[in-house]
Amino acid sequence: MSKETNNVASPRYEISHTAIRDNFRRLRALLAPETHIFCCLKRDGYGCGAKEVARVLADAGADGFAVAALADAMRIRSSGVKTPILLYGGTLPDQIASVEEFDLTITIGSANDAKEWNRRVTRKRPAFIKIDVGLLRFGFSLAELADFLNNGLHACDQLVFVGVYTHLSERTDIGHEGIEEQKRIFDHAVMLCRQILPDLDYICASSSETIISYRALDYNTVDVGALLFGLTSQENIKKLKLKGALSAIKSHVTTIKSVVPDLPSSIDIPPSVKRLGVVTFGWGDGFPKRVSEDAFVLVNGELAKVLIPVHLEQIRIDLTHIKSASIGDEVVLLGDQADQSITAFDLAQQWSVDPEEIYCAMREHIPKIYV
Helix, strand or coil, X not given: CXXXXXXXXXXXXXXXXXXXXXXHHHHHHHCCCCCEEEEECHHHHHCCCHHHHHHHHHHHCCCEEEECCHHHHHHHHHCCCCCCEEECECECHHHHHHHHHCXXXXXXXXXXXXXXXXXXXXCCEEEEEEECCCCCCCXXXXXXXXXXXXXXXXXXXXXXXXXXXXXXXXXXXXXXXXXXXHHHHHHHHHHHHHHHCCCCCEEEEECXXXXXXXXXXXXXXXXXXXXXXXXXXXXXXXXXXXXXXXXXXXXXXXXXXXXXXXXXXXXXXXXXXXXXXEEECCHXXXXXXXXXXXXXXXXXXXXXXXXXXXXXXXXXXXXXXXXXXXXXXEEEEEEEXXXXXXXXXXXXXXXXXXXXXXXXXXXXXXXXXXX
16 A cells, blocks of 8 residues: 555554464474473563563463563453463562462562562462573572572462573573583572472573574473564574564655755755655654664655654655655555565664664554554
8 A cells, every 4th residue: 555544553563463473383383392382572572562462372372471571461461361471580579469460470589589579478479480590680599599498498388489490691602601501500400499399380491592592491491582573583584484573664754845956954965855755753753863874765665765864753755766755655664565675684784773672662652553
């Protein structure tokens, strides 16, 4: 389509439920049948809407969900999802009322953490133990874990420990040996836990990248996030046949101006520009303030160069060579139009970011259209 209609939001994001569902099924087929899949939907489901995405993944067979923010957990539970929802470390015990209301699984990363949660809960609460394998983030070190299991666990009569997990450093520069060392620490932690808590249901260390590159970390549970949305290298996307969940970012032309000699102007417009369009999508909507001189959008199936500067709510584009362009025409920042396409990798290069940053920078005030 070329013209915007009154019942289609603009600007807007288009999110593909089909892509998310298909990506999950491809990952499910990659793993052993008995492996539990906890779908990580942090940052509002990587910007795609935790509530809507959770419904899709629950229907596809997700065993549970994991989030960093209480608000995301509440969104997921309010979608009707009944499976476990794990809160990563960071939610404080003073949020117990919401944790209990939405039946959430908590993370315990220190003896004090366990003591405070146990003191505040009003009924038995499922919990995971978090192990710090070297990131120096939330979680027990091996020494702290041993001390807690031997001296503090007996006092946690309201916490039901159902799993143990970690987050690994997946930096490429640490190599295989770095991953092996993290695995050694985690294996030792699991052994310590099993001695006291033999009935743990979930052992989890593997996340998106290690599912692809280091299958020895699968254990019986994986925590997958970015791959569900097609966020990985182009090589992995091709190998696993993944699809991008964010299928389009679109807006429209609101104004067209002819650029004539001696036109009063407070900005520098290249002499070659004779006709420009104004598009509703500025740096307040996620477009970078500073962008490559080669940045472009699609209008009527043709490339239109972005003209600097970028404003809070608008950008300008060069329409000199697109004679058919008119007010109301669709503008594609990401996605397909006619036989042209701007991929997430194209846009990431223009904006000097990673594709994951595009997703997580999606603005809440811009409508999401699920397709």
